[in-house]
Amino acid sequence: MSPDLHLWLLPIVPFAGFLVNGLVGRKLPKAFVTTVALVASLIPAIQVAGIVTKFGSLTLPHVENLGTWITAGAFHAGFAFQLDQLTLVMLCVVTGVGFLIHVYSVGYMVEEEGYWRFFAYMNLFLFFMLTLVLAENFLLMFVGWEGVGLASYLLIGFYFTRESAANAGKKAFIVNRIGDFGFLIAMFLLIAHFGSLSFSSVFSQITARPDWQGGFLTAIALFLVLGATGKSAQIPLYVWLPDAMEGPTPVSALIHAATMVTAGVYMVARTHVIFDRSPLALTVVATIGVATAFFAATIGILQTDIKRVLAYSTVSQLGYMFLGCGVAAYSAGIFHLVTHAFFKALLFLAAGSVIHALSGEQDMRVMGGLRTKIPVTFWTMTAAVFAISGVPPLAGFVSKDEILYQAFIAPNGGKIFWAVGLLTAGLTSFYMFRLWYMTFFGERRAPEAAQEDNHGAPVHARSDTKLTLEAEPHAHPVHESPWVMLGPLVILAILSVIGGFMGWPEALGGSNWFTHFLEPAVQTAHLSYEQTSVAIATGAAHAVPAPTPAGNHHLELMLALTSTLVAFLGWLFAHILYYAKPALPARLATQLHGLYSLVRNKYWVDEIYGALIVAPVLFIARWLLGVLIDRAVIDGGTLTAGYTAQGFGALVARIQSGNIRSYAGWLALFAAVLLAVSYFGLTAHFSLR
Amino acid sequence: MLTDHILTLITFVPTAGAIVVVLLPRKGRIVQAFTLLVTLVTFALSLHLPTHFDYANHGFQFEENVPWINSPAIRYHLGVDGLSLWLVLLTTFLGPVGALISWRAIQNRTKEFYFFFLIQQTAMIGVFVALDLFLYYGFWELSLVPMAILIALFGPNRGRQAAIKFFLYTFIPSALFLVAILYLYAKAGTFDFVQIQNRLASGSLGLTPQALSWLSLAFLVAFAVKVPVFPLHGWLVDVIQEAPTAMAMVVAGKLGLYSIFRFNLGLFPAQARAIAPLMIVLAVVGILYGALVALAQTDMKRLVAYSILGNLSFCTLGIFCFAVAGLNGAVYQTLNEGLTGSALLVLISMLFERFGTYDMSLYGGLASRVPWLATLFVVTTLALVGLPLFNGFVGEFLVLSGSFAGHPYWVGAATLGTILSATYMLSMVQRIFYRKESSLVLSRPAPDLGFREHLTLWPMAILMLAMGVLSPYWIRAIEPAMTPLSGATPAVAAPVTPTTAAARLSGGAQ
Amino acid sequence: MHLALFIVFAVLCVAGALNLLLQRHPINSALSLIVVMSSLAVLYLLLGAEFLAAAQVIVYSGAIMVLFTFVIMLLNAGKEERTHGSKLAYIAGFPGAAALLGLLSYIFLSRRGEFGQARLGEYLATTSDLSRVLFRDLLLPFEVTSVLILIAILGAVALARKEH
Amino acid sequence: MNDALRILPEIIFTLGGILVMLADAMMAKGSSRKPLGWLAVLAALAALGASFWQAQLPPGTAYYGVVRTDAFSVFFHVLIAGIVLATLLIVLDAVTPETEGLGELFALIQFGAIGMMLMSSAVELLLVFIALEISSISTYIMAGYRRKTAKSPESALKYFLLGSFATSFFLYGIALVFGATGTTRIDDIAAAVGKAVTGGPVSPLLTVGLAMIILGLGFKVSAAPFHVWTPDVYEGAPSPVVALMSTGPKAAAFAILLRIAYGALPALQDHWLPILWWLAVLSMTLGNLGALRQRNVKRMLAYSSIAHAGYILVAFTALSPDGIAAASFYAVSYAAMNVGVFAIISHTGGYDDHLTLIDDYRGLAYASPILAGAMAFFLISLIGIPFTGGFFGKFYVFSAALHSGMIWLTIIGLINSGIAAYYYLRVVAAIYSEPAGSAPVLSVTGPSFPLLLAVFLTAGTTLILGIAPGSVLSAARAAAQTYVAAPSSPAASPATTASR
């Protein structure tokens, strides 16, 4: 009997914060709003810390039920929270990073008029995110799932007076809705087959039936994947994430890098029991993942908006996580999720700091030479860049390597996944170092003048900026951020550097603690087809042990070296192109013009979607249905009926010639008819009833 | 004892109020205030129902059953079960809302307005509580009149046509409906719903199969028009556009859907199943059609009208899939639509009061001008697009999940509606509240919600949330009423009691 | 003898009726109507209704037709012009009238036997026979006719009153 | 003396009429004749009371069996007295002291009432004929009462010529029936015909005579296809008169039709049932369709009255006491609502019909809410919306018809009533929509006292008939019991039993 952890407090506290700030925040002083928001995000973090300490003593999974929410006939779904290793990891990331970013925001958003609104939304996001990871059934998970979508919608559209921001928010919500459609259908299928949405019940039913392979499970899994691609910005639904950069930078850091977008990965890992039964679904996940990773990376190469580069890199990194899950290396995927949360959050926050320093400038082409002007930002940023580029021994290197290794040893097609993943790693390091060089090295390419053409940055939204502790940005151009912002940077930097050692592979003499810790939550590391068939035969799918690392240490080492090499190659190219020979890129661009413009325009995917989906739908809606059916057929039909009746009316009125003799004639005629009818009894021949 | 006559009170207090309204002087806001008082009293009275409702038994409760006219055998028979219970409450709840929202919107002819408004209340409540087919039909038809007159009286530009269109659209099918009722009476010799149900169930009326299917069809068509179900919605848009908000709120949905539950499922279960495939298709088409057409609108009221069409089709879908969950969901969705749809119309009318147009393209950037209005608008939007923890989600989820097993592909298609609804609602929010402030918005002084408006909206908003989180509270009454309907034959197939036999004789004694 | 009389006056009737139909001046029509009525009086006599024969001559040929001629004179109605206001009168009315005639005559002739033969001089209805019924069995109708006549007077006064 | 009591209402009206005439003659030239109207109202009230009083007389005949007072005749006596009462009040509201011939008018109305009343109580075809003529001739005259105008005399002429035309058919019918049975007394005819039917084939004289009688009465009740006169006459006649002639003579004629169909010739059901069936269908359909396009309110209501005649004829086909009761009940409710409508039309449109078109009524609600509300109420009742007499009447009629298995008739009828809603609604919508600028309707004055009285009377009746029709229903059923023998005829039983 495990103690009551009051898990419900975790989400409720931020929600309280949301209510307070949301309902009365507008009237309150910033200081109060700040306290409320920070406290509301700190308490969960502390509670999680408390949980960590008790964690060993718990019987897992630890479930706390707060009663039913929806019930119909035999079906019940309640407010049930669950805690296991996976949840705990997510909790740590969400609350930890979440709190850091809250702190950072205090500095970053201080001049916004919608300050209270911002923090209310941030707390709301925490509420939903925590619900998502704590949920014990699909339905409650869906609550968080849609909820974070809502929060992200609100925060992307934070500068709602900017058309682009409003559009981006709408786009994000709708694209996510498409994913949620998949999630819903998956839930309907689950109810239809299992009569329940509770994880425990569904999974136990599956494990009890080893003969269930593929079939409807594949269907469920694929619909879940659709949901995941929506939330985690994978092909084909990734399009919303780059636009989401319209939101304030801390939002991009928290929601669109560290936490929300990883929900898809978490969901796949959480429901791995289903995926394990469907090799097809797994392959799909892996393919989507690796494809997205490569595709997004290529786009990232040519982006010039610093936040968009990071956005595409996020998409690409999420691809890695999908790849990990796709090869059933869920722990690897989650591990990358964690490390990515560190360095990507850091990258965004640092970028934010840069933007802040340049008072709103986001275009890297006009940056440069900031190394000396904002040292703290520079160094933290450097740590993040090295981490994501996979420079050992930083966090990124470890987690990415784990995934590549698992992909490599995965059955059929694993090698291809690995190859593409490797290539992507190279691209990653290239564009990250490109960013690094363009931002911090060389000379400042555009002086103050450039500050006019900064497209849609926060400063624009600051219609009536009140002077506060922050110096007026335009007063002195480039300035380091206050410590309230730098603090989180430093902490995250440290995490990005050492984070990797949680899962330092045995191959390099580590203990891979992280993987082993997650084991119980996401068993069945590998389950190749042969083994599956064996499993079916033996009826013990989960008895199969993960292949012993010993045999593969050599291989793993080789792969690690390769990827390190690739990482440095990417760095080298970046160095040549953007530091040694800054003129080269332009020439290359002109030489490979076609390819250049293709990539530069993100493969015109948005345009293609617009032409193939949006436009036709609107056409059908407006003309085919709106005009043809509704106006012509339905309204027209009504009118026609009316006019027909009136026509008959006119006919009847024609009798009324007004002439007495006509009337008499009429009467005489019908008199005769009447007499005849009555005399011959014509009507006796048919029934009146 | 209150419990014995509570239904009569709830039903006729508004009428009494209406009569008083006629006598009130035409000055100040006396009429408004009095109407508000009456509706509040009615609501308070109706709260007696859920508090004294016996959730254990699934029969009719608070029954009143006295002879009204002995020949033809018409009885004054009222009663509520889990189905009608909440619909009555919804109606009485919307009463004060309607009174409040009309407070400033209706400036002239106030006496006429509130008189007919209160009569409308009586008619709608009566439809839900009447258990005698004659009485029911009476209220059913009565509910048309105040609506039509108020549309004619207050329709901004094409009021007369809209009123007549609405009236004929619903009245002509009701004629056949009346034939069916009379036919039943000719056979059964009684108008009492319960007796007829028993006799039909026990097959003691000796009706031929095709007679039964014609009867059920006559019932269904009349109801389907009133809902409205997809191809029969020709009146909806005009009416929503022309009717005063307080009327537009209540014109669609609950009356028709309730009747389908009560009669098509209650009296003709087999026939309802026979026609179910068609209805399911129509429902799905309606969902997608409504959503898509709404997508193309620039006029708020038209948009809302089509969205209502779409959302009501969810109920139809749930009904005709005959799964307990689906049926529960359908009822729940009916309540949602009544609540959320009304809230949306109220909000729109508030915008209209401020800026004098329903054309979205003229709006923009209102969020910073009227934050509260914007907030509540967004809340309503979210409830409407079925965001979890709001009422809309519970309804849609129950309907879809319940119906899915039976008709996976159709329900799958219907689920697409959730995407579309989000699309058009968010577009509306964006056009009105986001972007730069439009010239119109800048040209007018736009005060944020006043006290009266807060008073109107908050109860609805809170109720949306409550219904989204605490659904079992409502379901526990609904489900017992739905379970018998989900079976192919009504559970109340009791043998013909002496009384019904006697009634049959007296009815046959011509 | 009887037959001869019947034929003569029947022919006279029909001739008068047709003349009424064909004449274009109201006066002529009125006169031919008088012919019809008078010859009808004879036929009544043949059927033994002597009182009615007298009444026919006095009331109809006398009072009513005089009234007619008087009005014709008053409004000095000229020859009627054959306007064509109504086609229906011809295309519907005449067939109707013809059908009536055909049907009725067919019925009467086909069951000629049931009606029996009228022999001259039988069943003479004297005034006293009539009055016995009239003032006893049909007292109320008789009284009520006074109301009818009152109305007629009122109407005539109200409608034909001189303008002022 | 005892006999006189059986025609007490008629006597009262006779005295009332004569009194009015004398007073009129004695009153100074140019002095207002309205007091005479009130005198007539008193007479009508007395007659109403007398009719009610007659209810407690034992059923029986008087004057050597030419009149019969029973539940049936009392029912229609009360109805007619009520109609006359309301009409007199309307006239009092409509006319000005200058209106010429007022005294005669009040007298005529009362004398006409005698005819109508006798029509419902006569059991001797001769008396029926005379009563019919009394009511007809008095209405001919009143139709032409606004003799200065072009339309009024025309409507009188049309009504008169066509009416007499139809009457002669009616008369011929009586002659033929007399020829077949040798009597003109309802009961004797019934007996004779009953024998004849059981004896063998029906004499063609009877069937043809029946047809002609139906024609004559069909004309009086303006049932299609004998309705042609109705729109023109209603349009031209003064509104108060239309109020009377669209209800009083009609009700009386229906009473006769009931007497003849169920009282005299029940044995000929197989012959008159189909005829009435067709008349009903034609009347409902032609009436409603014709009304759809009318722009003149009175003309529209004329067509609607044709349709309503059709509804009443539907009840005839039920061949059951219920049917008779339904017909009688409908007559009452129709009278109540139609007189009500014309009361308001005569006030709004004026005695001189200066408002004729539906569009002229736009915005009446702005001129006089009371009138508008009342008119809307009457129209709604005419549509047949529940809780009004119109609905219950329709409901009762069709339920009776359906009981004897007349499904098609019921369907046709109710669809018709659906269509009918359109043209009534046009008026309601017009009343309640914004008036056009300086419309003449805005100069409409509030109702005068007599009009208020009339509206209260009619509206009250309409409402009561819709909410608590119990008493009237039982009266109608009692009236129907007079013919309880009727449905025991061969043709009815199989149908009615089949429908059980």
Added chain:
Amino acid sequence: MVPIAYYLVLSAILFSIGVAAFLIKRNIISVFMSIELMLNAVNLAFIAFSRQWSQITGHLQVNGQIFVFFVMVVAAAEAAVGLAIIIAIFRARNTLNVDQIDLMKL
């Protein structure tokens, strides 16, 4: 010895001619006359029938004849009213042609 049927046929002929005259005549007064003609035809039928029944029953039947008597009275009354109406319409419209009395139509 004349079959009563002949009298009846005669009445039918007169009646039909009356109807036809009503349809043909343009002058209102003539139209009115044709109505009188029809009434006369009916009278003839009444008398014939009453004679028939006298013969069937074997003793005098006067009901029919009395009916005729009343018809005459009514006809007189109708004539008075009718001619008054005709005068009124002549004053109002200054014509006696039925074809021109069609102000109200449709």
